[in-house]
Amino acid sequence: MQFSRSDRNGRLLIAGAAAAIAAVMVLVLIAGFRLATEIRASVAALQGTSVLQTYPAVISQQLTALRQRLQTLEYTGHVHRELTRTVRNFNLRLAAVERRNLDPAAIRHAESLWRHYAPQLAPVLAFSGEPYDDTDTGSSLSARGRKYYDQVRQAGIFAQTSAPVLHGALAAVSAALQARTSAAAARLRTLLLAGVLAVVLLALAAAYLQLSRARQQRAAREAQDQTRDILKTVREGFFLLDADYRIGAVWSQALTHLFGRSDFKGLAFEELLRDKVPADTLATAVKYIKLLWGERARENLMKSINPLGQLEVSVDNGRGGKESRFLQFDFHRVMGPKGVKHVLCAVGDITSSVLLARELQEAQENAHSQLDMMIGMLRADPLQVSAFLDSAAAGLKHVNTIMKEPARTDAEFRKKLAGLSRELHSIKGEAAALSLMSVAERVHRLEDMVAELTAKSELTGNDFLPVVLKLDELLAHLRGVREMTARLVSLKEGPAGAGTASLPQLRIGEAREPQAERPGRSCADLGALLEQLAGKLALDHGKRFALKLTGLTEVPAGYLETVKDCAIQMLRNAAVHGIEPCEARRAAAKPEIGEVCLQFRRLDPGYELVFQDDGAGLSPEALKEAAVRKNVLTAEEAAALDNRAALALIFRPGFSTRESVSMDAGRGTGMDLVARSVYGLGGKIGVSTNPGRFTRFKITLPAAGAAAAVA
């Protein structure tokens, strides 16, 4: 902008100089032409005056000749005629010189002299006819002739004295004309000199201007080149936004890489980000950009509220897919005379630093979780942990089997997801019960991923890759837990082995000892595990309840896993959904401390597990509403259900009345898991409730599976 303006100025100056040269030349020509004309006129007048100077003498001679001829009575006619012609010519030439009016004073003098002279000549010139009388005796002057002779004589006498004077006067006119001519010639010379000088000076000035303009242009070109080089080389994307929030004509090349396009000129800022960021972020960004033009937008303030300081965008990765990048937008206002002229926008790719920061955070979290894990394991019974690790390993093995199953159709993939989800949920529940939060959180995140996949409209094998990676991580973590447990056990047992006789030997990393060999121990473990979980759930959810366990020693080894899984899930449901907060219990005139009972007993044949809480109970209407909300049922289908069928909804996969997903509830995989395990063993499950009073689950298991299930 600056360059082109000065360039225009330079060009104007040069044009001005050229115009000045032309004007000077025209002026010199006009003035020179007038002077030359004047000189020409003067020269002509000078010539005329030179001829005029001779006339007085000629007239005088002719008068003398006339007088002599009259004396000798010779023929006078031709002399008279010559005189007449001479006088007439003199008059004519004098008038011509007078007309030119070049030096009035001198001419007037000559003219006045001639005015005295001419009357003397007039009677002579007026004579006509013959001045002689011819007789026989000879010729003599006639009376007119005598008079003529007298007039000629008098004129001659006058001429004798006047001719030199008139000649002198005419010489003066000539001299004046000469002086005048030479003055004009001198002026002409000066004029020409001055003209040439002026033209030379102006030409020099023009040349200087042209030179400096060329220098300026070179400088401008160089500056442009440098600007281009800068824009080509910088790693940030730079561009200017105008008052219509559109990108200007210049931007740095990095912008092309950052946004995978090159049609930035005139592009609206909104369009630049559209489809790359969520709609609400885009709306905020657009509002923010508008604010930058306002009076209140101070740089520091605007920097502090910049919503695009760390923006995650998805861009084409050049291989047909999309990838996530983190961009940082910085905005600087460019002020003009009338307020904000442009907003300079700098975009940097901070993906690597964001990822590094995340890695750091993850490392930190890992360190924390290891600490948590250690503390958790210090609290937990190593035997329980070991049992958990074994069952988790078995569960993950199952997961692996599920993952390996061939699948092509969407339905098959969804089936995989459902299986995955149930296994994970079960592992999470046990981990939480043992306060192994690092494990529980990892599984929770995996569940999140599975839930995301479930929500997708179309599934392919590639979608499972990140899940597999996370599963590997989980396995690695579980190995870490196992090692830690081993160390803790060796620590507890002590180097000297003092007082360790009573502790059972535990071989970490090997298959669990057959449960049947020490059923009492396992059942005691189960009781401890459930009590620990109950305490934790009560704390986490701000509930108060007592857990009553009866008959756990009756659980046969083959059913231990199933009873544990079911008990954990039902206990969790009771703590989260069933037992009301203390205030609600007080308000309902119920004992402040809730009661949760688990009773296991041998039937004949088979076994029975009854689980009951004295909480809020289940509301068939609420269950139906939730089922409709979650698209498990249509409104019509829901309306058609009776209370029994409504209660059975809780055994459906994906059903939960909780809106948000937390560690302990809300995934919707819970009671369906319990039901599936029970059905898997050939058992039955039933639910009964009294709203406001209790919820009771009754599970019956056949006698036959008790031994087989363990294999």
Added chain:
Amino acid sequence: MSAAESIGRRQFRLLIVDDSNIMRRRIERSQRFEELAVVGTAGDGLEALELARRTDPDLVTMDLTMPQMDGIECISRLIAMKPSLRILVISALSDKATAVQAMEQGANGFLHKPFTDRQLNDAIAELIS
């Protein structure tokens, strides 16, 4: 107005809006400007509007999450009442969208909770300069 401008130098009338009593006192005590006179403190948006009508402040410190009427709405109503009013948002909300919305409604500054005395005074200084 007349009392505030009794001395030669320009006086600013400050209204403090925050639902926390502790925060109100903190702001009142921490500001170190002689040309600032606290003309009132309000605990929610409605009270702020009523107080602003009575005391005609020049400067308002505004919380965003408050009962009755939230800060964003209060800002837009206050600005509608007195366009020259300068408003400093003091909020624990950290999302940029809220800050941008507050600015859009007419706020002039934004300060994050928790803040130091120095940050508060710097933010006020920018507003009254």
